[in-house]
Amino acid sequence: MSLDDATVRKIAHLARISVAEKDIAPLAKELSGIMDWIEQLQEVDTSAVEPMTGGADMMLNWRKDAVTDGGHTDKVLANAPESHEGFFGVPKVIE
Amino acid sequence: MTFLIKGETETWEVVIGLEVHAQVTSEAKLFSGAPTYFGADPNSQVSFVDAGMPGMLPVINEICVEQAVRTGLGLKARINNRSVFSRKNYFYADLPQGYQISQFDLPIVGKGTIVLDMPDGVSREIGIERLHLEQDAGKSIHDLHPSKTFIDLNRSGVALMEIVSDPDMRSPEEAGAYLRKLRSILRYLGTCNGNMDEGSMRCDANVSVRPQGEEGLRTRCEIKNVNSIRFVMQAIEYEARRHVDVYESGGEISQETRQYDSNNGETRSMRSKEMAHDYRYFPDPDLLPLVFDDDYVARIKATLPELPDEKRERFISEYGLTAYDAGVLVVERETSVYFEDVAKDRDPKAAANWVISNLFGALNKMGISITDSPITADNLGKLIDLITDNTISGRIAKDVFEIMLEEGKGPDAIVEEKGLKQITDTGPIEDAIGQVMADNPGKVEEYRGGKDKLIGWFVGQVMKQTGGKANPGKLNELLQKKLAP
Amino acid sequence: MTELTQLTLSEARDGLRKGDFSAVELTQAHIKSMETNRDLNVFITEVPGLAIERAKEADHNRSHGKAGALEGLPLGIKDLFCTEGILTTAASHILDGFTPPYESTVTANLKAAGAITLGKTNLDEFAMGSSNESSYYGAAHNPWKRKGDPRYLVPGGSSGGSAAAVAAHTCLGAIGTDTGGSIRQPASFCGVVGMKPTYGRCSRWGVVAFSSSLDQAGPMTRTVRDSAILLAVMAGHDAKDSTSADMPVPDFEAALSGDIKGLRIGLPCEYRPDGLNSDIAALWDKGVGWLKDAGAEVVDISLPHTKYALPTYYIVAPAEASANLARYDGVRFGLRIEGESLDDMYAKTRAAGFGAEVKRRILIGTYALSAGYYDAYYLKAQKVRQLIHQDFVSAFENVDAILTPTTPSSAFPIGENSDDPVSMYLNDVFTVPASLAGIPGISIPAGLSSDGLPLGLQLLSKRWDEETLFRVAGVLEEAAGFSGLSIGGEG
Numbered sequence A: 001m002s003l004d005d006a007t008v009r010k011i012a013h014l015a016r017i018s019v020a021e022k023d024i025a026p027l028a029k030e031l032s033g034i035m036d037w038i039e040q041l042q043e044v045d046t047s048a049v050e051p052m053t054g055g056a057d058m059m060l061n062w063r064k065d066a067v068t069d070g071g072h073t074d075k076v077l078a079n080a081p082e083s084h085e086g087f088f089g090v091p092k093v094i095e
Numbered sequence B: 001m002t003f004l005i006k007g008e009t010e011t012w013e014v015v016i017g018l019e020v021h022a023q024v025t026s027e028a029k030l031f032s033g034a035p036t037y038f039g040a041d042p043n044s045q046v047s048f049v050d051a052g053m054p055g056m057l058p059v060i061n062e063i064c065v066e067q068a069v070r071t072g073l074g075l076k077a078r079i080n081n082r083s084v085f086s087r088k089n090y091f092y093a094d095l096p097q098g099y100q101i102s103q104f105d106l107p108i109v110g111k112g113t114i115v116l117d118m119p120d121g122v123s124r125e126i127g128i129e130r131l132h133l134e135q136d137a138g139k140s141i142h143d144l145h146p147s148k149t150f151i152d153l154n155r156s157g158v159a160l161m162e163i164v165s166d167p168d169m170r171s172p173e174e175a176g177a178y179l180r181k182l183r184s185i186l187r188y189l190g191t192c193n194g195n196m197d198e199g200s201m202r203c204d205a206n207v208s209v210r211p212q213g214e215e216g217l218r219t220r221c222e223i224k225n226v227n228s229i230r231f232v233m234q235a236i237e238y239e240a241r242r243h244v245d246v247y248e249s250g251g252e253i254s255q256e257t258r259q260y261d262s263n264n265g266e267t268r269s270m271r272s273k274e275m276a277h278d279y280r281y282f283p284d285p286d287l288l289p290l291v292f293d294d295d296y297v298a299r300i301k302a303t304l305p306e307l308p309d310e311k312r313e314r315f316i317s318e319y320g321l322t323a324y325d326a327g328v329l330v331v332e333r334e335t336s337v338y339f340e341d342v343a344k345d346r347d348p349k350a351a352a353n354w355v356i357s358n359l360f361g362a363l364n365k366m367g368i369s370i371t372d373s374p375i376t377a378d379n380l381g382k383l384i385d386l387i388t389d390n391t392i393s394g395r396i397a398k399d400v401f402e403i404m405l406e407e408g409k410g411p412d413a414i415v416e417e418k419g420l421k422q423i424t425d426t427g428p429i430e431d432a433i434g435q436v437m438a439d440n441p442g443k444v445e446e447y448r449g450g451k452d453k454l455i456g457w458f459v460g461q462v463m464k465q466t467g468g469k470a471n472p473g474k475l476n477e478l479l480q481k482k483l484a485p
Numbered sequence C: 001m002t003e004l005t006q007l008t009l010s011e012a013r014d015g016l017r018k019g020d021f022s023a024v025e026l027t028q029a030h031i032k033s034m035e036t037n038r039d040l041n042v043f044i045t046e047v048p049g050l051a052i053e054r055a056k057e058a059d060h061n062r063s064h065g066k067a068g069a070l071e072g073l074p075l076g077i078k079d080l081f082c083t084e085g086i087l088t089t090a091a092s093h094i095l096d097g098f099t100p101p102y103e104s105t106v107t108a109n110l111k112a113a114g115a116i117t118l119g120k121t122n123l124d125e126f127a128m129g130s131s132n133e134s135s136y137y138g139a140a141h142n143p144w145k146r147k148g149d150p151r152y153l154v155p156g157g158s159s160g161g162s163a164a165a166v167a168a169h170t171c172l173g174a175i176g177t178d179t180g181g182s183i184r185q186p187a188s189f190c191g192v193v194g195m196k197p198t199y200g201r202c203s204r205w206g207v208v209a210f211s212s213s214l215d216q217a218g219p220m221t222r223t224v225r226d227s228a229i230l231l232a233v234m235a236g237h238d239a240k241d242s243t244s245a246d247m248p249v250p251d252f253e254a255a256l257s258g259d260i261k262g263l264r265i266g267l268p269c270e271y272r273p274d275g276l277n278s279d280i281a282a283l284w285d286k287g288v289g290w291l292k293d294a295g296a297e298v299v300d301i302s303l304p305h306t307k308y309a310l311p312t313y314y315i316v317a318p319a320e321a322s323a324n325l326a327r328y329d330g331v332r333f334g335l336r337i338e339g340e341s342l343d344d345m346y347a348k349t350r351a352a353g354f355g356a357e358v359k360r361r362i363l364i365g366t367y368a369l370s371a372g373y374y375d376a377y378y379l380k381a382q383k384v385r386q387l388i389h390q391d392f393v394s395a396f397e398n399v400d401a402i403l404t405p406t407t408p409s410s411a412f413p414i415g416e417n418s419d420d421p422v423s424m425y426l427n428d429v430f431t432v433p434a435s436l437a438g439i440p441g442i443s444i445p446a447g448l449s450s451d452g453l454p455l456g457l458q459l460l461s462k463r464w465d466e467e468t469l470f471r472v473a474g475v476l477e478e479a480a481g482f483s484g485l486s487i488g489g490e491g
């Protein structure tokens, strides 16, 4: 098994997905099954290979520095589960 | 200028590296067309890209690239013709995409340097590790509601340059000098307005200590987002002393993020950021590598202004100023321009003296900047001319200067209006001397009896009599003659 | 009027031009078909009212001589495209109630050309799946059934709703997205044409992102010509998408010359593994024969890294997805489950909002990018991806197109493959390599399996050469003479 319970807890926390304690072990088994299958990539000799970072083989398009957006607070907030006086609202964060 | 902390058992040295987030001067954001100006209504400068709405994509603003390259050139740094934007993944309420687009292993600018001119005349070279472009996050406001944090995304997506120094600083003063110098360079270049109070320039300080002479670095703490140079210096000093106390009492420093509380002058651990981070950087697949050629860099280089270091050298060689005076005059580009206007066709040392000793003091007291000075460079120059051509004395000039500050008028008009023209004619001065001698026969006796020092008293009395306008040279000459036994 | 649903998109276009019927009549016929086919669960949201309104506008435009290329043609839109003012769900609970205040570039292009939206079609949640079973809104059903077997079959995925909607004649055509086969695989399962263009051909702006370096929109239709017509409108440079190509859009329909004499067609040996389904192997051989008969030259080629495409994909796509799906946090849109703290709210919202497969992929992606594993998994996968890409680049030095099966099997019953994720992933074994390489691919319905289900053949070409793809596909389609379902009408 490539992923133990502690690793699953850690990545679930990093991904902010709560997983019930009883589900950790089955999930570890399932994810390990996938990772074990992926392990076959290690067979490939990639020592002289440049990684392919994207799908496109073109030049990055640059935008002019012009204000073309903004000024629609209503639309920005329209789908928010919670908003107050033009702000989004979330549970109080203590720093 | 050494800064050492004497502990119970050791003498400690402080090691400081600074990370500065400088807001790029641009109309629109790094990856969206929303505006960047300060102080707008909440969420009014937000595009759907900045709000991390589904399906939204980043497109880079060319000015931000140009500004980063310009800044890199100003820091004498290596420009990387190919750099890569990566996603830095973490969850926070004011980070709408759940990742910040930043640069990781391939930043747009590599190693550079900043030279600090310390007040004791010593120069210190501080290494720049890198400069990269990244998006700012939004703002969390914790004090508008008892149980809620409010989120404003106006800053979300604003372009920042993160400028990371090497751990080359050894005192709070050097850290302060570094920030002032960096701000000065950014302002000269026009790439960041450097306003720390508006958050356009923010500083994270990495602080550690080590016994004097020890090689290698000890565990550092990062003090986040300090918003004034003075506070950065205070925070570093506090933090360094805290480290010394911990080590000397047998403890260990753990690497952590801390916050500076300017109310009590202390740093404290930021518990919310304690959770071990794993940012999972990877190249942003929505963006291709940022690539430009040498010509592009050369074209930007051709438009660079004269920067503070070069200007300072020129002021020393061209105007014969002291290194200190030259250094002071070049910190702000506006000041250097003002000085050069005053110094044009005049004695540069006198010009420097008036600008530094008189004008700076006065502006400081009034709390205004040189661009708002009530005395224009032209008028200050004219004032110097009046001294040079003996129209007024240096003493009167100081009075005229005060009136110019208050009334904003030209020195000619003030001298004319108040009748402050210097008296160089022999007659009126002789009359005044005669009057003083006649009124004080006893003093005349004493002087003639060998009490030479009384000459000063006589000068003062005659000056008073002439309302300070007597030409001091002439007055001296005539007084000596009249008093001679 | 229901026979109007039997028309192909190009026939309907020509009929409207000639005035044989109105856009309102055409739209009404499809709305009726949409209603009678509700058991298929192919639409998450139907917008018949809007469609009729738009159809009236289309008739009005046409009467004033202002008809766009798709004026009055009713389509299905995969519910992954953001549509202004229309609920957009990505088939996920987490996008509950999300009504975008903006329109994706691709759907805006369709709108501007006069097309009519009938509704938003079902899909696997966030386009992650090959059976459409992971939809929060329930599985979509394939309109085809096995001979003598009443069970519902999956339509494939993730664009299963679009494929089934087209096969069932509820719309003239639909648009889908393809990340690892999500257009081609369901097209094959449902007996329709599904086309994935070159990465960068269609803008991704406004399409809910799954895997940014792979996602590509494309048409799903009943004929090759219809796909060519739709793609011409969908495609084009978009300054809002940094990965959108600034290239002219060819006249794809004009590429359907029917002449493939002298073209070289490659047959990759790696696509014929031991134990390949015999129906599929036989169909592939038939396809080779048809192309030869039409004057093409067939050559054996090798794409040596093919076997690593799936594991590569299952690192690259989940890694990108783990970041792309971080924005679903209950703060600015969609579902929120309240919590005691911000982190608690995030974790509860995301646990409740995402389905099992989406969570699995987010966790795999998070793991592959995390400290200590990045080089072994993510970087490694990117390097293997480069090798897979190079395989195609070398192959296309010798051949003009590549012919393969689209899928390793025909459609299967709902629930049959759902307990083992890896066996589900194997559905995309023939489609994923082209996605990784960014090259265009098309699936053409070419025959039936022994139990009466449609099977597709896949054609691949080099980047930006969709014209060759359409040309060969047209010949293959003609030779195969596949007749689709005629449900939804009387014919």
Ligand SMILES: [Mg+2]
Residues within 6 Å of the ligand: B019, B162
């Ligand atoms: Mg930093």
Ligand SMILES: [Zn+2]
Residues within 6 Å of the ligand: B021, B134, B162
């Ligand atoms: Zn930063």
